[in-house]
Amino acid sequence: MLVLEATACVAAVEVDADDASDTRTRPKGAEPKSAREALYAAQSLPALEASGNPVAPLVREYIDIFPDKPSSSRSWVLHEIDLVPGAKYCVTRQWPLPGDQVEAIDAFFESRRQAGHVRESLSPHSSPTFCVKKATGGWRIVHAFNKLNDTTIPAQTPIPRMDMVLDTMSGSTKYSAIDLMDGFYQILMCVEDVPLTAVSTPSGMLWEWLVMPQGLKNDPVTFNRMVSNLLRPYREFSPSYFDDIFIHSPQDGMIDVEVHLDHLRQVFEEMRENKLYANLKKCIFCAPEIPVLGSYVSKEGVRADPEKIEAICAWPVPQDQKQPRQWLGLAMYLHHYSKNFPLTIQPLSQLLKADATWSWRPEHQTAFDGEDEFVNRAHHSKPFHVVCDASDFAIGCALMQFDDEGRERVVGYQSRQLKQAERNYPVHDKELLAMRYALIKFRVYLLGEKTFAIFTDHASLRTATKSPHLSQRMARWLSLFSERPLQAGQDKHPRRPRFRRPDYVESGRHAIGDEDDDECAVCVAEGVAAVEVAATSPLRDLISAAYGSDAECAEMLKYLRDQSNTARRRLSSRSRARVDRYVLDGKMLTYCVDRSDHPRIVVPLDDDLRARLIHEFHDTPSGGHLVREKTFASLSRDFYWPHMYKWVRKWVRSCEACQRVKPSPSKQAPLRPLPVAIDPWSSVSMDFVFGLPRDAQGRTGVLVFVDRFSKMVHLAPVAVSVTAVQSAAIFLEIVYRHHGLPSLIVSDRDPRFTAAFWTELFKTLGTRLKMSRDGRPTRTCKQGSRRRAEKLLHVF
Structure with missing residues (x-):
């Protein structure tokens, strides 16, 4: 059972304000594909005036709330960051980037500095900045607020219920929808929390945000709270849901257009007073029916969005x-x-x-x-879950719920064919593309959910999303998952639906069948997303399919099938020297050094495939996070590719769990024996022995002196409370009086021997004290001498 841990892989991403919900517009010059897109295609002031829309004069009057870019921030709305108790500094080191990305980042921050959004920082916190390529060209600036979001307490402000919004709007005659623009940059950061937003750049700058940056954990909640408070006096005819404001007007004995224009004027005036701006291209005015949160609302009621099914x-x-x-x-x-x-x-x-x-x-x-x-209507009081699937030619998803009787119901479907370039994506990228497609299509349902699950079916997503250096494509897609943190959990799903229409399949392309299904595991998220992963395609099939992308393996397969001189000449010199070690086993290419060696499957030059194998042999419970030699020995029993040991060494060295849990080996000095004594009583060992039978004076211990040359022993009875001064007097009486002053005394680190009096005494006498290592008291006196003396005293 495989569980995707997405917490460490999802970065908080700074995206353009229009990108997050830009699923309703098409490139300039493209024809609308649906009634929904036709509604938005006509939303510009010239188009409103040309069509005779009664709202056009009102829009011209309030044209200042429809700017190209907002100009100022609101000082009465503050975003606060509450950290969990005991949270330390949130620091992630900035990694180097190519020159063109560095220039794009510097230009971005310079424009934000001129707008008053950022300033130079001396904060002890720091989050890295990098770029992802936009689909339309240019760079999108990304802030990796992972550590900051992990230590942020999630806000508990209630989210508007979609079912209540739909119910209050149905039955009216005129509808308008307003899409707010660039709202995050219109909210100021709390002064005390500004240092927490510090971000670093590859050019060595550290900036901190004065306005609310995109990518923080509680950004959507703060923005929704601000909009809800502003429109609270108008909630009877103007409900809101995050950055969407809806206006609906019943006829109510008056001309419905006049009522609707009055409602719009009140909302526009509130927006002007509070500097709340909207994107005119994404607004709909005075329509009999509008799309609202995944459904269509009109005078007749609420109906399902045809695009969903x-x-x-x-x-x-x-x-x-x-x-x-x-x-x-x-x-x-x-x-x-x-x-x-x-x-x-x-x-x-x-x-x-x-x-x-x-x-x-x-x-x-x-x-x-x-x-x-x-196809059932969504019940917004019940949790949603999404099932995704991807094949070689298409992706699809279904939005689902459980009804009151625990039965699974379908709310909507979405699927599409893959583009020609997308069909060349690795398998895990196709599965991630299906997840992204589902979050975009069902975003209005899922954004207000506290928890929901996405079921997908590819195990490599677990490792592909953990890398701190994601590909441009994957980093751009993962930006949709940054609105809430992910937590790993476990669950099972009985079966995945299929989104593999026969007309999507190209001739000659092989569709993945159902025989590879297995148990699923689910990640339950606190907020926006969770992911369920199942073990799918057999590993042998994946390796066999990857041979075609490795020129060396492909040529070796051709030679082993033909055994011709022409095919042999096409091999590289390195392959020709080892051609006798390769054997064709069905579709698999195997490698063995000699006949006694066990044949091992040759893994082609596929970084994702090799990383998946090392992960399974090292990071999984069966792998046990063993050291590199054991991991390599386990992996090399069944698989082979050139420089495998270097791969394993680099993987183990960069394994976060190993670095965090396993103790680092500390250098220790080699053990050295004591120098051999050359004269009697020139080198003396001494130690205390306690726990003996009590004598007439109540003493239960002895101080043992041993000559390391002749093994002669002197014993002096002592009490447990013997002091350093008393110990020194006994030494002078027993040893110095009879044998003179030794040149070396060996003892343990007993406080009686390390006291200042004792040290000063032997410093004056010119004798060197040699202490044994901690935990090795047996070195002070010879074990045999000490044991015999202790046994003799016990006997008597």
């Missing part, structure tokens, strides 16, 4: 027995709890029998079209 409703008519079986596999998973579903699909079930003759009839078409009836 387009992927299933537009499923092509089956042409053979295989295609309706694919459709039923999806439908049975998504709707086997529906009351009338078995009866509805009964004609299709009969068509799939082994002895049935393929003939598509009207009753089959009726059953096929009945899919639309089983």
Whole structure:
């Protein structure tokens, strides 16, 4: 069971204000694809005036609240960062970047400095800055607020309930929608928390934000609280949801247009007074129906967004027995709890029998079209979860809920074909692309959720998202996950739906089948996202498929199949020297040094595949985070690629868990024996022995003196409370009086021997004291002499 730990891999990303929700606009010159896009395509002042929209004069009057860029910040709204008790400095080292990215970062901060958004900082906190490539060109500036977000206490401000917003809006006659613009930069940071927002740049600068930067943990909550407070007097006709403001007006005995214009004027005036700005291109005015939070609201009520179920409703008519079986596999998973579903699909079930003759009839078409009836309306009081899937040719997702009886219901579907460039992505990038696609399409449902789950099916996402140096594409996609932190949890999902329409498949392309399904594990998030990962495609198939992208392996496979001189000449000199070590085992290329060696699977030049193998042999519970030699020995028993040991050494050396948990080996001085004594009583060992039977004077110990040359022993009875001064007197009486002053005295680090009096005494006498190591008292007196003396005293 594999669990994706996404907390360490998701960075808080500074994105353009329009990018986060820019799913409703198309490139300039492109034709709208749906009624939704047609609504937004006409939203400009000239277009409003040309179409005779009654709101056009009002928009011209308040044109200052629709600027290209906001000009000032509000001083009465402050964003605060509450850290968990005991939180330390949030510091992440800045890594170097290419020159063009450094220039883009410096230009960005210079523009923000001129706008009064940032200033130079001396803060002890620091978060790194880097860039990701925009789809339209240029660089997007990214702040990795990971550590700061991890130590931030999540805000508990209530989020507006979408079901209440929809219920209050349905039944009106005129609707408008306003999309707020660049709202985060309009909110000031609390003065005490400004140092926490410090960010570093590759050019060596440290800046701190005076306004609320995008990417902080509680940014959306602060912005929503600000908008809700401003519009509280108008909530009867103007509900809000984060950066979306909706205005709805019933007829109420008056001309509905006049009522609606009055409502718009009140909202516009409030926006002007509080310097709240909107993006005119993303606004809708005076329409009989508008899209609201994933649904359409009109006088007739609330209906589902047709785009949410387009992927299933537009499923092509089956042409053979295989295609309706694919459709039923999806439908049975998504709707086997529906009351009338078995009866509805009964004609299709009969068509799939082994002895049935393929003939598509009207009753089959009726059953096929009945899919639309089983898409349910979202209940915003219940949690959502998303199921994603990706194949070689398409991606798709389903938004789902559990009803009151615990049955799983489908709220909406989305799917699309992969573009030509996307089909070349690695498998984990396709799965991550499906997750990103789901979060964009179902964002209005999921943004207000405290917890929800996304189910996907690729184990490499667990390691691919952990790297601090993500690819440009992955870093850009992960920006959608930065609105809330991720936490790892566990759960199971019975089965994943399929979004693999037959008309998406190209000829000659192989679709991944259902036989590779396995148990799932889910990441439960506090906020925006959670991810469930399942073990999927067999490793041998992944390796075999990757041989084609490695020129050396591909040429070796051709030679082993043909055994021709021409194929041999195409091999590199290194491969020709080792050609006898390679053996073709079906589709797998194996390697063995000699006949006694166990054949090992050759892993092609695929960084993701090799990293996944090392991760499984080192980071997993079965790997046990062993040292590099043991990890290499375990991995090299079954796999081989050139310079494998260097890969393993670099991986183990950079393993965060190993560095954090395993103690670093400290250098220790070598053990050296004491010098051999050359004269009697020139070198003396002494030590205390306590715990002996009490004598007549109440003494329970002896002070032992041993000549290291002759092993002669002197014993002096002492009490437990013997002092350093008394010990020195005993030494002078027993040793010095009979044998003179020794040149070397060996003892342990007993306080009686290390006292100032004792040290000063022997310094005056010219004798060197040699202390034994801690925990090695047996070196002070010879073990045999001490043991015999102690045994003799116990006997008597």
